[in-house]
Amino acid sequence: MTLTRTTKLERGRGVLGPALALVHTGRAPTRAVLTxxxxxxxxxxxxxxxxxxxxxxxxxxxxPGAAFGxxxxxxxxxxxxxxxxxxxAAQVHADGFRAALVGLGxxxxxxxxxxxxxxxxxxxxxxxxxxxGATLLRDSGxxxxxxxxxxxSAVAEPDGTALNPLHLAWEAGxxxxxxxxxxxxxxxxxxxxxxxxxTGYTANDLNLAALAEHRHGAGRGAQHLLVVGTGHxxxxxxxxxxxxxxxxxxxxxLEVGHLTVDPDGRPCHCGSRGCLDVETxxxxxxxxxxxxxxxxxxxxxxSWELIRTEYDTDPRxxxxxxxxxxxxxLGLAGLVNILxxxxxxxxxxxxxxxxxxxxxxxxxxxxxxxxxxxxGVPVVPCTLDHNSLVGAAELAWQxxxxxxxxxxx
Amino acid sequence: MTLTRTTKLERGRGVLGPALALVHTGRAPTRAVLTxxxxxxxxxxxxxxxxxxxxxxxxxxxxPGAAFGxxxxxxxxxxxxxxxxxxxAAQVHADGFRAALVGLGxxxxxxxxxxxxxxxxxxxxxxxxxxxGATLLRDSGxxxxxxxxxxxSAVAEPDGTALNPLHLAWEAGxxxxxxxxxxxxxxxxxxxxxxxxxTGYTANDLNLAALAEHRHGAGRGAQHLLVVGTGHxxxxxxxxxxxxxxxxxxxxxLEVGHLTVDPDGRPCHCGSRGCLDVETxxxxxxxxxxxxxxxxxxxxxxSWELIRTEYDTDPRxxxxxxxxxxxxxLGLAGLVNILxxxxxxxxxxxxxxxxxxxxxxxxxxxxxxxxxxxxGVPVVPCTLDHNSLVGAAELAWQxxxxxxxxxxx
DNA sequence: CGTAGTTTGTTTATCGACGGCACAAAGCAA
DNA sequence: TTGCTTTGTGCCGTCGATAAACAAACTACG
Numbered sequence: 001m002t003l004t005r006t007t008k009l010e011r012g013r014g015v016l017g018p019a020l021a022l023v024h025t026g027r028a029p030t031r032a033v034l035t036x037x038x039x040x041x042x043x044x045x046x047x048x049x050x051x052x053x054x055x056x057x058x059x060x061x062x063x064p065g066a067a068f069g070x071x072x073x074x075x076x077x078x079x080x081x082x083x084x085x086x087x088x089a090a091q092v093h094a095d096g097f098r099a100a101l102v103g104l105g106x107x108x109x110x111x112x113x114x115x116x117x118x119x120x121x122x123x124x125x126x127x128x129x130x131x132x133g134a135t136l137l138r139d140s141g142x143x144x145x146x147x148x149x150x151x152x153s154a155v156a157e158p159d160g161t162a163l164n165p166l167h168l169a170w171e172a173g174x175x176x177x178x179x180x181x182x183x184x185x186x187x188x189x190x191x192x193x194x195x196x197x198x199t200g201y202t203a204n205d206l207n208l209a210a211l212a213e214h215r216h217g218a219g220r221g222a223q224h225l226l227v228v229g230t231g232h233x234x235x236x237x238x239x240x241x242x243x244x245x246x247x248x249x250x251x252x253x254l255e256v257g258h259l260t261v262d263p264d265g266r267p268c269h270c271g272s273r274g275c276l277d278v279e280t281x282x283x284x285x286x287x288x289x290x291x292x293x294x295x296x297x298x299x300x301x302x303s304w305e306l307i308r309t310e311y312d313t314d315p316r317x318x319x320x321x322x323x324x325x326x327x328x329x330l331g332l333a334g335l336v337n338i339l340x341x342x343x344x345x346x347x348x349x350x351x352x353x354x355x356x357x358x359x360x361x362x363x364x365x366x367x368x369x370x371x372x373x374x375x376g377v378p379v380v381p382c383t384l385d386h387n388s389l390v391g392a393a394e395l396a397w398q399x400x401x402x403x404x405x406x407x408x409x
Numbered sequence: 410m411t412l413t414r415t416t417k418l419e420r421g422r423g424v425l426g427p428a429l430a431l432v433h434t435g436r437a438p439t440r441a442v443l444t445x446x447x448x449x450x451x452x453x454x455x456x457x458x459x460x461x462x463x464x465x466x467x468x469x470x471x472x473p474g475a476a477f478g479x480x481x482x483x484x485x486x487x488x489x490x491x492x493x494x495x496x497x498a499a500q501v502h503a504d505g506f507r508a509a510l511v512g513l514g515x516x517x518x519x520x521x522x523x524x525x526x527x528x529x530x531x532x533x534x535x536x537x538x539x540x541x542g543a544t545l546l547r548d549s550g551x552x553x554x555x556x557x558x559x560x561x562s563a564v565a566e567p568d569g570t571a572l573n574p575l576h577l578a579w580e581a582g583x584x585x586x587x588x589x590x591x592x593x594x595x596x597x598x599x600x601x602x603x604x605x606x607x608t609g610y611t612a613n614d615l616n617l618a619a620l621a622e623h624r625h626g627a628g629r630g631a632q633h634l635l636v637v638g639t640g641h642x643x644x645x646x647x648x649x650x651x652x653x654x655x656x657x658x659x660x661x662x663l664e665v666g667h668l669t670v671d672p673d674g675r676p677c678h679c680g681s682r683g684c685l686d687v688e689t690x691x692x693x694x695x696x697x698x699x700x701x702x703x704x705x706x707x708x709x710x711x712s713w714e715l716i717r718t719e720y721d722t723d724p725r726x727x728x729x730x731x732x733x734x735x736x737x738x739l740g741l742a743g744l745v746n747i748l749x750x751x752x753x754x755x756x757x758x759x760x761x762x763x764x765x766x767x768x769x770x771x772x773x774x775x776x777x778x779x780x781x782x783x784x785g786v787p788v789v790p791c792t793l794d795h796n797s798l799v800g801a802a803e804l805a806w807q808x809x810x811x812x813x814x815x816x817x818x
Numbered sequence: 819c820g821t822a823g824t825t826t827g828t829t830t831a832t833c834g835a836c837g838g839c840a841c842a843a844a845g846c847a848a
Numbered sequence: 849t850t851g852c853t854t855t856g857t858g859c860c861g862t863c864g865a866t867a868a869a870c871a872a873a874c875t876a877c878g
Contacts, residue, residue, distance in 0.1 A: 030826085031826075031827075032826060042826070042828085043828070043829085045827095046826090046827060046828065067826095071823090071824055071825065072823085072825025073826040075825090
């Protein structure tokens with residue numbers, strides 16, 4: 001008696017994760033492409049796709065007429081299941097927070113507008129954040145398989161503490177990841193395995209923005225992606241290597257804010273002068289443009305608005321843009337010499353700078369980097385809305401992208 | 410009739426490579442440890458070890474009395490086979506070159522002393538290098554399974570051209586890897602597969618030194634290893650991430666020589682002032698110590714000698730050491746902020762600096778790096794002789810470490 | 819209009835690496 | 849001695865994946 005009928009649906013454990021990742025990032029529109037990308041046979045790719053469909057993660061559009069292709073038998077389109085599970089993503093920032101449900105493919109399914117709730121106690125803030133997310137979940141009626149949080153602070157690994165949550169009035173070293181995890185358990189937010197509470201994945205917001213841009217935005221396809229950007233104050237960096245966030249040995253890599261870009265520049269709290277941090281952030285821009293800075297929280301919006309409306313009319317604005325581009329270019333050149341990225345994506349105020357005068361920025365980088373003359377790194381603005389939020393969702397998806405069978409296989 | 414006797418010796422394709430790497434780096438002294446490190450069952454580990462023995466790569470010391478262990482059944486020692494295959498490793502530098510045969514475990518089996526042969530034509534130099542290696546091979550009568558070359562120049566990927574072979578009188582952009590491969594074919598130096606010529610793996614000497622130190626020297630066990638060091642002139646860096654050399658998107662990463670460490674310092678050919686390159690190399694040291702620099706080629710030896718003999722007697726030497734340590738510390742702090750390594754290994758002149766006053770260096774780094782106060786990165790001198798040579802051998806071993814069955818399975 | 823050619827998808831048989839388990843071996847501790 | 853602990857091996861099952869043949873769906877072209 002050999003009734004070993006366990007095959008067929010149990011297939012593809014090893015390549016199941018990579019296959020889901022390919023559909024998730026839009027790099028596998030059909031099973032044929034999936035076959036090539038995974039380097040497996042058509043049989044395997046077909047079985048894997050069937051398994052992912054059975055798990056409710058992707059769809060195969062088999063309707064007659066939906067097939068497409070130039071020659072030979074047409075393909076059926078592979079896509080993320082729009083009715084599939086979601087993750088709870090959240091971002092806290094100086095203005096308050098934002099919670100959202102995010103599906104595979106980085107699609108934001110529902111979002112609760114940012115509520116103002118700056119409070120010195122992280123447990124209270126994260127409690128409200130999770131509560132808002134849980135409400136979204138209940139209203140949507142969808143299955144939740146994880147949760148991720150973006151914070152405006154360096155996050156130490158592997159303990160998940162926030163080292164410098166300057167804008168949140170939290171104490172340095174707050175155990176954000178543990179607190180977030182506890183809040184998720186209190187609100188009974190489930191993780192990938194049914195009926196077990198979600199782990200509270202947490203990371204720095206710019207790091208997560210980088211991850212999101214790499215998978216769904218301006219960083220797609222880059223092997224060594226460098227992301228640099230400002231928030232309201234200061235400058236942060238992130239590196240995505242071979243598709244994974246590089247956070248260094250203890251989560252503190254890419255603290256690029258204190259590269260010297262002007263030996264005679266402003267004094268910085270780090271003790272040096274002319275750091276990237278104080279020379280290319282919104283405050284420095286407003287000063288260079290001769291504008292009175294408004295409330296700290298909206299310095300970034302104020303700078304954006306200024307560049308958008310007065311770049312062509314006010315020469316001081318144009319000069320300020322050029323000054324910041326020169327400083328930023330110097331800093332990026334230093335990073336290019338050390339990291340040798342194949343693409344640079346800029347966020348925050350820096351995004352506006354590259355949008356306004358990308359040629360000047362690229363020229364400065366090429367001129368000041370050692371090997372710049374031969375080639376030159378592409379420097380592009382980021383393209384995703386809410387990239388930190390989408391990045392937080394990526395963090396939550398990761399266990400499933402590593403092993404989709406966690407769902408219930 | 411089911412005579413499917415193909416099992417048993419064909420076992421362990423997937424874990425064979427990692428297993429060899431563990432024995433190669435000395436992290437698997439017994440099959441029991443191998444079992445734990447690989448995360449497989451004892452049965453698999455045993456079969457894998459037997460396979461590696463059959464391939465002639467490792468030995469299991471089964472002699473009675475050679476077993477050891479605290480409790481329970483004693484273990485037999487696993488070791489690299491001292492009579493196993495070797496690779497041809499070579500290094501070219503300003504003084505000439507050195508060729509060697511290197512066995513698994515980074516053991517130098519035979520070496521030809523450096524001959525002086527600085528010539529403007531890389532093909533001629535590499536021809537002599539390979540000839541010397543081939544002679545060593547013939548004399549030893551051992552099986553050769555690959556070849557690696559270390560050059561004092563940035564090597565561009567994936568084309569393998571030398572971008573700045575300053576000390577070799579070669580033209581920039583020389584196709585070193587191709588030339589090396591051709592010389593190997595001319596001399597009939599075999600690669601891993603029998604009777605097929607070796608590929609001429611080539612990389613920067615400091616990068617290879619870093620790889621060697623990570624696998625067999627001061628960098629063992631580090632996950633994020635930063636190596637910085639000088640040659641005769643200039644400063645180079647290298648990063649080993651999760652056991653693999655990180656060379657950036659085109660082989661040009663870790664060009665750390667042009668970090669600014671003294672805004673008022675010496676002018677550098679890069680256009681800036683006070684670069685790490687010109688502030689912490691042997692020439693800068695000799696100047697700071699008030700010594701007349703000798704012939705450029707031996708500036709490093711001259712500096713070493715000076716530190717060894719006059720550090721305790723001549724206050725100018727001590728001051729020069731401290732000055733360079735302060736400058737180097739500033740540069741390393743910048744790198745720590747960007748890369749967040751868990752260990753730093755110093756080579757060349759920098760090795761002597763950390764040996765003389767490591768405390769001062771660590772203090773400077775901790776003081777100038779953002780998160781230095783909480784922890785502090787271990788900074789240690791390199792420990793291997795001829796680490797670039799051993800690193801070149803690692804490059805040659807790599808295909809076999811990825812799949813030992815290349816040998817003839 | 820029909821046939822050839824091309825590419826996609828599925829079915830079936832089989833392979834091979836590894837895990838599980840039972841058992842044997844080799845030392846130490848009473 | 850008799851346990852106890854740890855190491856090493858033989859046997860079989862299982863699971864992920866391949867290979868190869870077949871089937872399907874469309875284009876190109878005479």
